[in-house]
Amino acid sequence: MTVLAFRHLGRRRLLYSRERKETLHVRGPVSNQVDPNVLSDVIEAVGRAYVVDPSLISPEVTLETFDDVDSWDLGAGTDALSDWLASRGVGPGPVNAKTILDLARVVDEAGKQR
Numbered sequence: 413m414t415v416l417a418f419r420h421l422g423r424r425r426l427l428y429s430r431e432r433k434e435t436l437h438v439r440g441p442v443s444n445q446v447d448p449n450v451l452s453d454v455i456e457a458v459g460r461a462y463v464v465d466p467s468l469i470s471p472e473v474t475l476e477t478f479d480d481v482d483s484w485d486l487g488a489g490t491d492a493l494s495d496w497l498a499s500r501g502v503g504p505g506p507v508n509a510k511t512i513l514d515l516a517r518v519v520d521e522a523g524k525q526r
Contacts, residue, residue, distance in 0.1 A: 442471050442513055450523065451516040453500075458512060461492035471513035501525070 442451060451471065459466030462478045478489060497503050501522040509515040 446513065446516045447520050447523075450520040451513070454512060454516040454519055457496045458493060458515075461496065462489035469512060471511065471516070473512050474510055475512070475515065476510070 442448075455466045455469045458464070458478065459469055464478075478493075494503065497507065497519070500519050502518055507515065507518055509518050
């Protein structure tokens with residue numbers, strides 16, 4: 413029961429004061445830095461992996477934020493995201509990305525090399 417409470421509080425802290433945005437609105441400002449479709453895919457994958465509404469995830473959110481949430485799920489979100497990244501040609505091993513936008517760049521680059 414305690415684990416469920418802390419997991420809930422972790423997600424709440426992550427999402428506190430975040431404004432819901434359609435993925436299209438999030439993609440626009442960074443379309444000159446990464447393929448907008450790749451960014452959308454990354455946002456959706458992160459949302460599924462960490463059980464977070466993708467409309468609350470923006471490009472500047474750090475991946476460390478999700479690690480804090482995931483610690484209460486024993487790394488299940490990180491494992492799910494790693495599997496998704498592997499399916500996109502990223503990995504194995506650590507990914508050099510600090511934010512969602514950085515991760516999208518890594519996925520975009522991996523897609524170009526395939």
